[in-house]
Amino acid sequence: MKKKLLGVLLSAAMIGTMLAGCGSAPSASDTTKTDDTAKTDDSQSADDGADAGDSSDAKPAGDLSIEIVSKGFQHQYWQAVLKGANKRADELGVKINFVGPNSESDIADQVQMLTNAINAAPNAIALAALDTDACLDAISQAQSANIPIVGFDSGVPGAPEGAIVANAATDNYNAGALAAEEAYKAALKERIANASGPVRIGIMGQDATSESIISRGLGFVDKMIELAEGDSKTVSVEGNDKYVTDSTGETKDGADVILEIVVPASVTNELSAVDCQTLLNKPDIIAIYGSNQHSGDAMVTGDENLNKFGTGDDQVIGIAFDSGKVIKDAVKNGKFIGAITQAPVAMGEAVVQLCVNAANGEEVADVDTGCQWYTAENMDSEEISQNLYD
Numbered sequence: 001m002k003k004k005l006l007g008v009l010l011s012a013a014m015i016g017t018m019l020a021g022c023g024s025a026p027s028a029s030d031t032t033k034t035d036d037t038a039k040t041d042d043s044q045s046a047d048d049g050a051d052a053g054d055s056s057d058a059k060p061a062g063d064l065s066i067e068i069v070s071k072g073f074q075h076q077y078w079q080a081v082l083k084g085a086n087k088r089a090d091e092l093g094v095k096i097n098f099v100g101p102n103s104e105s106d107i108a109d110q111v112q113m114l115t116n117a118i119n120a121a122p123n124a125i126a127l128a129a130l131d132t133d134a135c136l137d138a139i140s141q142a143q144s145a146n147i148p149i150v151g152f153d154s155g156v157p158g159a160p161e162g163a164i165v166a167n168a169a170t171d172n173y174n175a176g177a178l179a180a181e182e183a184y185k186a187a188l189k190e191r192i193a194n195a196s197g198p199v200r201i202g203i204m205g206q207d208a209t210s211e212s213i214i215s216r217g218l219g220f221v222d223k224m225i226e227l228a229e230g231d232s233k234t235v236s237v238e239g240n241d242k243y244v245t246d247s248t249g250e251t252k253d254g255a256d257v258i259l260e261i262v263v264p265a266s267v268t269n270e271l272s273a274v275d276c277q278t279l280l281n282k283p284d285i286i287a288i289y290g291s292n293q294h295s296g297d298a299m300v301t302g303d304e305n306l307n308k309f310g311t312g313d314d315q316v317i318g319i320a321f322d323s324g325k326v327i328k329d330a331v332k333n334g335k336f337i338g339a340i341t342q343a344p345v346a347m348g349e350a351v352v353q354l355c356v357n358a359a360n361g362e363e364v365a366d367v368d369t370g371c372q373w374y375t376a377e378n379m380d381s382e383e384i385s386q387n388l389y390d
Contacts, residue, residue: 065097065123066094066097066352066359067099067118068085068099068355070082071154072100072103073101077389080344080345081153085349085351086348087349088350088352089352092352097122105130110130110131111134115141118141118147122147123147123355124147124355124356124358125147125148126151126152126352126355127164128151129156129157129159132156136159136160139163143160149165150164150168150355150358150364152350153347154169155167166366166367169368170212170343170370172216172219173218174371175219175321175342176217176321178223178371178373179289179321179339180219180221180224180289181223183319184223186337187287187311187317198254199258199285200279200285201224201288202260203220203221203239203243204290204295204298205262214242217261220291221243221247222247224257225237225249225259226248234255234257236251237259237261239261240261243263262275267294269297269298272298276288276298277306280302280303289319289320291321293322293323296327297327309336317337318330318336319339320339322341323341323387323389338373340372341371341372342370344389345386345387346369
């Protein structure tokens with residue numbers, strides 16, 4: 001059995017005090033700064049890595065500027081990040097410059113925005129890179145100017161060593177584990193206990209190359225192994241070699257619970273929908289987990305003519321990751337038992353705090369910005385709804 005060792009940063013409260021404030025940054029046509037200070041109370045929020053500390057070198061209010069370069073601007077997800085950034089900026093007396101391209105395929109536009117941010121000579125920059133290689137020259141320029149860069153969302157993978165002082169992002173392994181834990185508690189424990197024979201749980205991954213997708217799948221698989229074995233059940237992990245090898249489980253004959261991981265030959269909704277249909281047509285299937293929005297959407301597509309997802313005793317339990325209209329509707333109408341959403345509002349709060357701390361020369365560390373399990377019962381609450389995006 002091969003153990004999967006991943007660092008775990010469990011989230012604590014996003015409340016930190018700061019002795020230093022910040023001043024205004026140069027404006028741009030796609031800059032947004034609002035007075036939205038709506039309460040954020042995420043069940044899992046950014047931890048002590050962004051907490052402020054005393055620093056005799058901290059700059060006084062009005063002396064700092066922060067540039068935030070996101071992957072996009074129009075998407076509701078990034079607007080939620082902006083909401084959190086504005087909230088923390090208001091609390092600290094900071095005025096931020098938040099920009100992003102219209103589309104997440106506009107790499108050249110983002111690089112120009114990053115260059116503009118550096119030319120504005122801020123005290124810190126936050127960056128969610130669309131393409132790290134395309135940003136390397138600008139990153140080098142920022143390093144030469146001693147401007148600290150904080151990564152957020154997917155961060156800046158592959159950046160030169162020391163270029164990124166900290167990252168504010170979802171711990172995807174923990175998020176996948178939370179999906180397994182909540183689904184097990186809500187329905188899977190009883191379904192497995194009452195089964196007269198082996199049962200199968202499908203795990204749909206968009207690919208076996210993306211670190212975030214793999215981590216979400218492995219987190220689910222490893223937690224499901226832990227929970228089922230804790231109830232004296234044997235577990236076999238089957239399917240995609242990458243997931244099987246990197247999980248804490250192994251392939252076994254005659255297991256009580258079979259965890260089958262499927263990955264399409266290429267990332268298309270059609271192929272993933274076929275994967276879903278194949279799983280749904282297996283007589284021992286009791287649940288399917290989709291580890292991102294692509295997989296969750298494909299689960300709905302694959303079930304269109306089968307109508308097997310639901311909460312009835314003879315139906316298949318659907319578990320999703322991410323938000324989006326298709327997944328939200330599936331949760332609301334009971335087709336899916338629930339889903340994991342990232343916490344973009346908390347992410348925005350964390351990235352501003354990290355930038356302020358880094359600008360003041362304080363030691364910073366990566367922050368797990370948390371995630372939330374949402375169901376038909378809680379998805380309309382203020383706490384959850386602010387983090388659900390289309």
